[in-house]
Amino acid sequence: MTESKKELAVAALRDGTVIDHIPSNVLFKCVRILGIENMDTSVTIGNNLESGKLGTKGIIKVADVFFPESTLDRIALLAPTAVVNIIRDFEVVEKRRVSLPDTIKGIVTCANPKCITNNEPMATRFEVIDRDDVTIRCCYCGQAVNAKKAIIR
Amino acid sequence: MNRHSLVSISELSKDEILHLLDVAGYFEQNPNHKILDGKVVATLFFEPSTRTRLSFETAVNRLGGRVIGFSDASTSSTSKGETLKDTIKMVSNYVDLIIMRHFLEGAARYATEVTEVPVINAGDGANQHPSQTMLDLYSIYKTQGRLDNLTITLVGDLKYGRTVHSLLMAMRYFNPTFNFVACDELAMPAEYKDFCKKNGIKYNESHEFSPEIINSSDILYMTRVQRERFTDIMEYERVKDLYTLRNSMLADARPNLRVLHPLPRVNEIDRDVDDNPMAYYFEQARNGLYARQALICRALDIDILNDKR
Numbered sequence: 001m002t003e004s005k006k007e008l009a010v011a012a013l014r015d016g017t018v019i020d021h022i023p024s025n026v027l028f029k030c031v032r033i034l035g036i037e038n039m040d041t042s043v044t045i046g047n048n049l050e051s052g053k054l055g056t057k058g059i060i061k062v063a064d065v066f067f068p069e070s071t072l073d074r075i076a077l078l079a080p081t082a083v084v085n086i087i088r089d090f091e092v093v094e095k096r097r098v099s100l101p102d103t104i105k106g107i108v109t110c111a112n113p114k115c116i117t118n119n120e121p122m123a124t125r126f127e128v129i130d131r132d133d134v135t136i137r138c139c140y141c142g143q144a145v146n147a148k149k150a151i152i153r
Numbered sequence: 154m155n156r157h158s159l160v161s162i163s164e165l166s167k168d169e170i171l172h173l174l175d176v177a178g179y180f181e182q183n184p185n186h187k188i189l190d191g192k193v194v195a196t197l198f199f200e201p202s203t204r205t206r207l208s209f210e211t212a213v214n215r216l217g218g219r220v221i222g223f224s225d226a227s228t229s230s231t232s233k234g235e236t237l238k239d240t241i242k243m244v245s246n247y248v249d250l251i252i253m254r255h256f257l258e259g260a261a262r263y264a265t266e267v268t269e270v271p272v273i274n275a276g277d278g279a280n281q282h283p284s285q286t287m288l289d290l291y292s293i294y295k296t297q298g299r300l301d302n303l304t305i306t307l308v309g310d311l312k313y314g315r316t317v318h319s320l321l322m323a324m325r326y327f328n329p330t331f332n333f334v335a336c337d338e339l340a341m342p343a344e345y346k347d348f349c350k351k352n353g354i355k356y357n358e359s360h361e362f363s364p365e366i367i368n369s370s371d372i373l374y375m376t377r378v379q380r381e382r383f384t385d386i387m388e389y390e391r392v393k394d395l396y397t398l399r400n401s402m403l404a405d406a407r408p409n410l411r412v413l414h415p416l417p418r419v420n421e422i423d424r425d426v427d428d429n430p431m432a433y434y435f436e437q438a439r440n441g442l443y444a445r446q447a448l449i450c451r452a453l454d455i456d457i458l459n460d461k462r
């Protein structure tokens with residue numbers, strides 16, 4: 001049995017989504033990005049679990065929810081290593097890495113106080129300008145920021 | 154979103170820039186060509202800028218169009234708390250073109266996204282000011298007869314000066330050599346030096362505004378060194394006069410050298426330069442009229458050179 005299968009068995013998720021291999025330090029930001037705080041289904045969050053690759057990792061298990069791909073890909077901003085498992089009837093029916101989209105809409109706040117996005121009721125939009133280093137740039141004011149330092153709304 | 158909107162100079166291709174220079178040249182010869190008969194243009198100045206507004210409004214008037222708008226946010230509905238989106242939507246019902254200046258960065262980009270009317274950015278905070286760049290390019294083209302293979306020296310505030318950043322980006326098509334002359338506190342930011350490297354643009358950096366640099370330049374582009382840009386006032390006092398151009402410094406300059414400055418100046422160009430034929434900053438401002446006439450035609454999809462009305 002592989003390591004991830006062991007853990008999945010612990011939660012005994014019948015249907016839902018498991019997001020694994022999230023770096024510990026960004027776990028709760030990922031929780032926020034996915035909007036899990038406002039869900040009323042059963043949610044299990046584990047953090048600082050041992051991981052060969054990452055040192056320690058976090059994991060999120062959400063019962064009976066299947067996120068749109070575009071929502072899951074948003075967490076690639078902070079957790080490019082994250083792996084999504086889709087569970088149906090106790091079986092992993094799909095497993096994939098998250099992938100960073102070219103543009104990020106609405107989850108990052110621009111750090112520039114003189115940016116229009118901080119002064120008008122509107123969604124922010126950032127384009128990824130460096131995929132390796134995960135640097136994003138505000139499509140409005142042009143200010144660039146590393147995703148690790150980005151302010152999550 | 155109207156595809157003829159202009160938010161940043163970087164949206165223009167080489168061919169578009171060259172075409173706009175030709176159109177500006179046409180308007181210098183024919184400033185009163187009435188092609189905007191029946192058109193209404195809004196100049197929305199959420200931040201006052203008399204110089205830019207008068208230049209744009211003169212351009213519209215000389216083309217035979219009509220102008221509505223405001224020159225200060227305190228006289229507009231913004232002061233009542235209206236959003237930018239609502240103001241733009243309201244004005245879009247009345248006009249064929251919006252020319253806007255705003256104190257917030259990205260305001261013009263956002264405006265283009267909420268209207269089908271073309272928008273020209275006349276400055277958004279410290280971000281973009283493409284009509285200034287067009288007039289700079291036209292001034293360089295007119296005085297040098299070309300844009301290719303020129304040595305351009307940028308002097309003064311290279312950190313916050315958006316005009317020098319936009320000029321640098323627009324020149325990427327024309328194989329320039331740049332000299333960046335500034336103190337450490339106001340040096341050219343790394344992102345623009347990276348831009349130069351990526352685009353194969355040659356550049357040198359210097360603290361000293363030396364005779365070697367001046368005498369090898371085709372264009373001296375001077376900018377204001379402002380006290381409020383300095384965290385260390387002693388540093389300001391130390392450098393404030395190091396980047397001032399005096400007439401004697403031009404004695405051995407190339408005959409084709411021209412001195413540009415986006416204006417207003419404070420003391421970075423001594424008054425004794427004004428009468429030197431190399432001083433070009435007053436004519437430069439007049440070129441803004443022709444450059445803006447060309448940009449207005451582009452925004453309204455009027456090709457004056459191929460479609461004489």
Ligand SMILES: [Zn+2]
Nearest residue numbers: 110115138141
């Ligand atoms: Zn921004």
